[in-house]
Amino acid sequence: MAGDTSNARLWANADVWIAPIGTARPADANSAFGAGWSLVGLLDGDDGMPETRDEDTNDKFAWGGDIVRSSRTHFKFTKKFSVLEDNPTTRSLIWPGSTASRIVVPKPVPLLVAFETRDPEAGIVYRKITAGHAIVTVDGDVDQNETDLQKVVLAAVVYPDTSTSPATLFIPQTSLAVTSLVIAPATKALTAGQIGALTATATLSDNSTRDVTLHPSTAWSTSATAKATVQYGYVTGVAAGTATITATYMGASGTCAVTVS
Template sequence: MAGDPTKANLWTDADVYVSFNLTATLPANAGVPFGSDWHLVGLLDGDEGFPESRDEDTDDKFAWGGILVRTSRQHFKLTKSFTCLEDNETTRRLVWPGSTETRIKVPRPERVLVAFETREGEKVRRLITSQYAECSLDGDHGENETDLESATIAATIFPTDDGYLFERQATPVLQSISVTPATLSIADGDIAALAATATYSDSSTADVTAQATWATSDATKATVSAGFVTGIAPGAATVTASYQGQTDTCAVTVTA
């Protein structure tokens, strides 16, 4: 089976952040923490995850003979849910908006910003509402002696005027590495340096010479350590750098 396992996701941890300030500043990227305007929901039910539902009215238009020629679409609605396992100030405000510590009133969902963050190792992905969401309790909420108390919150996502639902932030994904120079000629006994540069999905680059694994095809002609090539005897060898599943090579010629 063809494919790239590094692009498959198995999220091992997650968080939801909520801001009751609709002008709250968004983090610059997935590596920047959320600011003081954002409140952590707390422990979440990982088995429930972040289910998403889409509703849309469609109307098919047919020509004579029953041939489908058009489909009109309107009233798109996106709902994304999460299940809270903590009873804290943030979750109480989502379950009972408008209530206080001592009095509970009929809930009227308020507009909030919501950020869904999933993580796997160093990989992070965030979906942050572009406009706002209205959160409400989805299903039953109660207490018993055998199950953790939980509350499933359904966030109805309202798009911007031009139709955007989320701002997406993600840890840049490694696309390739390149070894420079691509060819190298050194004399027997000399040492020369190679460099390995990683290119990521956001077009950023990083020097990974020290982190890469280096190997030579013929140690009797040339050896390599941490990117430094040493000529051993006249001849040719291929030096390979490997980093997080990506590789590149340098053709080395050793002269007398």
């Protein structure tokens, strides 16, 4: 079989976030959404988040029927998603301008919208955050019955940032794969009861490095708890002997050989 299976993606999880215009975007795909961003909530995974590209094409033909040129105008990009929750965020999209006491004729407002998909097995996060803004409206009917979860299909028409040339639709963010993990020091000598510090450094696919010693996704373990224990990168000597300390982060692992006297 030709090709690289590691480049194939199975987007097992996804989220949609919205924010008022002017809200700061996350620095990168490894950074959380900050103040001002609201999570839409549960999405219908079977519906996914399909994209539609519409434009008017005018083909020019020479005498004899050969196509010579084509002009393209009126480009429109729409991305849909199906929400399964009834919460303040979804209500603000379905009934913009309404309150708990009044449902008014909806008048959608421009928003920042972020579409995030995740491939947990590969440890990849991919985001598309609107560069300009989006207008979100209900697409089709809203069905309420006794056998199915209520689902509302929303369509986000994306308005590009026209200050750039060409105009920019999205700011993409992709988490970087971890190519290696190194624990420093590689060896550590302790006495019983002594505590020593280790550092775990990850090298990413762009050759940059990151200290992940205290990262929530970093798992620390020891091969012999009777000789040495480890927590958050801190190793404690227990009794004379040896142990291998291992740190694992995003599929990559590193080790340190500990000797306790």
